[in-house]
Amino acid sequence: MRAMFCVLSAASLALASCATEEQKPAAQAPVETKPGAPQAVQTQPVKPVTPGKPGASPFAALKDPGSILSKRTVYFDFDKFDVKPEYRPLVEAHAKFLRENPSAKMLIQGNADERGSREYNVGLGQRRSEAVKKMLTLLGAREEQIEAVSLGEEKPACAEHSEECWAKNRRDDMLYSGEY
Amino acid sequence: MTRLLALFLLCIPAAHAQLSIEITGAGAQRIPIAIVPFVGEKTLPPGISSIVRADLERSGFFRGLELPPIAPEPTEATSINYAEWRSRLADALLVGSVQQRPDGRFEVRFRVHDVVKQQPLGGIAYTLNKDQVRATAHRISDFVYEKLTGEKGVFSTRIAYVVKRGNRYELQIADYDGANAETALASFEPIISPVWSPDGKRLAYVSFENKKPVVYIHTLADGRRHVVANFKGSNSAPAWTPDGNRLAVVLSREGGSQLFMINADGSGVRRLASSSAIDTEPRFSPDGQSIYFTSDRGGTPQIYRMSATGGEPQRVTFEGSYNVSPRISPDGKTLAYITRNDSKFQVALLDLSTRQVQILTDSDRDESPSFSPNGRMILLATVIGERGVLSAVSADGRVKQRLSTAAGDVREPAWGPFIE
Numbered sequence: 001m002r003a004m005f006c007v008l009s010a011a012s013l014a015l016a017s018c019a020t021e022e023q024k025p026a027a028q029a030p031v032e033t034k035p036g037a038p039q040a041v042q043t044q045p046v047k048p049v050t051p052g053k054p055g056a057s058p059f060a061a062l063k064d065p066g067s068i069l070s071k072r073t074v075y076f077d078f079d080k081f082d083v084k085p086e087y088r089p090l091v092e093a094h095a096k097f098l099r100e101n102p103s104a105k106m107l108i109q110g111n112a113d114e115r116g117s118r119e120y121n122v123g124l125g126q127r128r129s130e131a132v133k134k135m136l137t138l139l140g141a142r143e144e145q146i147e148a149v150s151l152g153e154e155k156p157a158c159a160e161h162s163e164e165c166w167a168k169n170r171r172d173d174m175l176y177s178g179e180y
Numbered sequence: 181m182t183r184l185l186a187l188f189l190l191c192i193p194a195a196h197a198q199l200s201i202e203i204t205g206a207g208a209q210r211i212p213i214a215i216v217p218f219v220g221e222k223t224l225p226p227g228i229s230s231i232v233r234a235d236l237e238r239s240g241f242f243r244g245l246e247l248p249p250i251a252p253e254p255t256e257a258t259s260i261n262y263a264e265w266r267s268r269l270a271d272a273l274l275v276g277s278v279q280q281r282p283d284g285r286f287e288v289r290f291r292v293h294d295v296v297k298q299q300p301l302g303g304i305a306y307t308l309n310k311d312q313v314r315a316t317a318h319r320i321s322d323f324v325y326e327k328l329t330g331e332k333g334v335f336s337t338r339i340a341y342v343v344k345r346g347n348r349y350e351l352q353i354a355d356y357d358g359a360n361a362e363t364a365l366a367s368f369e370p371i372i373s374p375v376w377s378p379d380g381k382r383l384a385y386v387s388f389e390n391k392k393p394v395v396y397i398h399t400l401a402d403g404r405r406h407v408v409a410n411f412k413g414s415n416s417a418p419a420w421t422p423d424g425n426r427l428a429v430v431l432s433r434e435g436g437s438q439l440f441m442i443n444a445d446g447s448g449v450r451r452l453a454s455s456s457a458i459d460t461e462p463r464f465s466p467d468g469q470s471i472y473f474t475s476d477r478g479g480t481p482q483i484y485r486m487s488a489t490g491g492e493p494q495r496v497t498f499e500g501s502y503n504v505s506p507r508i509s510p511d512g513k514t515l516a517y518i519t520r521n522d523s524k525f526q527v528a529l530l531d532l533s534t535r536q537v538q539i540l541t542d543s544d545r546d547e548s549p550s551f552s553p554n555g556r557m558i559l560l561a562t563v564i565g566e567r568g569v570l571s572a573v574s575a576d577g578r579v580k581q582r583l584s585t586a587a588g589d590v591r592e593p594a595w596g597p598f599i600e
Binding site: 107109115116117118119120122123124125126127130147148149150151152154155161180 | 370372373386388391392393412413414416417430432435436437458460461474476481502504505518520525547548566592
């Protein structure tokens, strides 16, 4: 049987497949069908692309520890929702990524520290996730690419009851589809 | 006190002891009641009279008298010598008996007496199976409580709460005293904000199983559940209308955390109010005319009230910089909420007519207050020794109880309605 050859397009590569050993072409990927290829085609196993090499998927940068895009967390001060200047380069990098990869989708999970009402803390986390979403869209990401949600105080990164710990919990985590 | 505690532990069989109860305070004026062990009740462990006694003492309105063995043992059929019971310092007397019927079921009969007025107040005969001992005892407690206080008892009601063990979350339903706990939902993602439908058959809650908050309704009898609100963004803080047909929810689908109304089947969503603040934790007044909710529109989170049809909200809390989680009493006259004092989060009770505020608890990480359906007690979550426990405090602040599990954090309590 003759295999079908696929060319991976960066824009159409399903993000979920980045994390797996085998990558399958997404629906819109430009494909070249050899004459006589059967209807029930088998896809050629594709090795994960190597970051940095010409033609590599830009999505690989999301996992590359050397890329700013692998950083996903924005921390907030107590009772604050503004994105601090130190996180601007991070948010800008993700905005650029979303702009250049229109198929990319992001979930921003806002979080609050444990003090006070769980539902009010859902509100505080929502304000934080929307703050980063707003900055991303002002920098050119499309509204439809991003969902801002809140986990309130329910998913602490740090479980102790101290200011040091609470500071780690007042955060936004940016996740791309396939990562949550 | 030790003896009381021992009694409670005895009357909750270990197999069902999901939650154990400890009383840490008592009412000032408690009715001394003599509860005579029901003749023949040993055939129905753990013993109806001990469950009734625990119920009545837990209410804070009764004190069970210590009784010497009395021969012959009085039953509901006995002619009562009231002077004798007065000399035993009893204001009230409960007597009864248990008999096995030829069909293998049991018959429990009882009579309650007002010893001061020297008159019987009535009694009932119940037929039951062996697995209905606790439920029957709670019915008897309800009868005695209502006869002697003039108010409905809550001994047959149920509570919902969330237990977290490791990374596992369980939404549990138990009798009001923590017995007979059952798991309605188990998840590896958080569950918060359970609220009972007015008919006590369904729970609405927020589950994070989709990596974001989504509102569900869960029918307890068959375990069926459906999504009520899963819009883009966060969906949380459900509150039933008193008719059980609709819910107020908090959605971020139009930006921010804002109040919406939605039908219980998830249809007909419409915005209720509009602000640039966090508006959350809605609760309807018992008449359905008003909604109490938390909002930080004034700079700090405070409680507001507005018409259930929308309109301009009025601020309700003024003392302190953090007042959240409003819960209106069943009679609509008082408002329980969580207030921050320095760094302590405690249950406060606001008298809506006099504007008087009373702090009811002495713990410091209280959350999620919930009125008993007769308004006498408030169930809440707090933290003791780094563990989440449930606690109950009487609306006058005098009686305090603690319910805890052997393992795991307990939180998000919700006291269910009266069940007919």
